[in-house]
Amino acid sequence: MDAKLVRADKSISTNKKAARTARNQQQPLIEEHDFELRLLKEFNKKLDVLIDQTVSTDPDAKHCYNMLKEQSHLDDLSSIASTPSSVRSSSTRSSISQPSRTSSRQA
Secondary structure, eight states: HHHHHHHHHHHHHHHHHHHHHTTTTOOHHHHHHHHHHHHHHHHHHHHHHHHHHHHHOOOOHHHHHHHHHHHHHHHHHHHHOOOOOHHHHHHHHHHHHHHHHHHHHHH
């Protein structure tokens, strides 16, 4: 399994360099940020599953988890994180594109 990960990392690195060279860009590409974000979301989901398993089997852990969650105001953030990015981006696009359509109709 480790050999596969090493090959995948090398492939990612090579493709990253090729994409940056093709676009004449030294900074990370938008696609790189997207890839990293997807990896972080996947990691977060795995952690959520592990936390849920632990909390469901240990009442003391559940109490501690709920207390820490309240202290850090994670309930407020969970509603933001649970909104799919496609919904947020489409609503942003529609609110941005609407004024330009109305102004072109008036002209």
